[in-house]
Amino acid sequence: MFKFNLLPSPADNIYRGNKIALWFFIAFVCLMTWRSIIHMLFEKFGMHEIANLAVLSGDPDPMPLIYMFFSLWGFAQLIFCGVCWIVIFRYKSLIPLMLVFWLIEWSGRLFLYPFIGRATVDSGIYSTGNTPGVEGAPYVTILLVIFLILSLREKK
Template sequence: MLKRILPAHVDNRFRGHVLALWLFAPLTLMKLALGLVHILRADGGAQSVSTMPLDTYPAGAAQNIIALMARMGLEQVLLGALFLLVLLRYRALVPLMYLVAVAHFALQYSVAAMKPLALAGTSGASTMHLIIGVASGIGLLLSLSGRGYRRASVGR
């Protein structure tokens, strides 16, 4: 199993189930889009998406939250760019990227449980992150199965 996540040869040959690859493309685009929202929106998505009551905070505090959201968006864009590179050039690493996405999802919810946000309403981002997390788990399972692995072991 570890050899499927960390292959000895990193090439553009994907050995998992083809549905995992088809699922990886929209997940990659979603990661890029979510990151760009945090960078490009005037409020960094803090109030418009996550329902943080920025208008009730002092101007400096609101600006700090917006700046932190933009920095978080930069990290999402960089991770999305790495996913895009894997999708286009190094498909043997798709299972590893799915594992990273699943770990990110699980750890994000763990941190959120320890340090919850005070929001004015239900965050629009929580549903999107849940979809990405579940889809990443399904993609991980699919990427670790497939005929390509059986063919690779028979050819040895």
């Protein structure tokens, strides 16, 4: 039976959904934590080798500022991953809510990016190819929907 209770009272460490969704969530948070660390600490590698963004030139050199913002973005991602790790270890009943938050982020790549200037990045002037986040967004969104539904399905 599905119980659409994203804000259980009390928020406890009793996970009521399908175990496969729990293990998916843990693996997904591991991957997102790794992604966040790469963005934060290895911003040049993450930006050019993974995200395929071009090196810009100018006077003054714009790249240090761009790297700083890329690193701050990784830090913001890492903060959210930290919240997810707290949920995994202490408040498992909130896992469906965390999956909703991840679903908002990843589906935003599909539905918002086309309207907020993605064409500029895709023009080839600023990039050498698509980012893995853009390429994988449809698949990750589908997986998140599936595992959200499974996380809401209570054990008998």
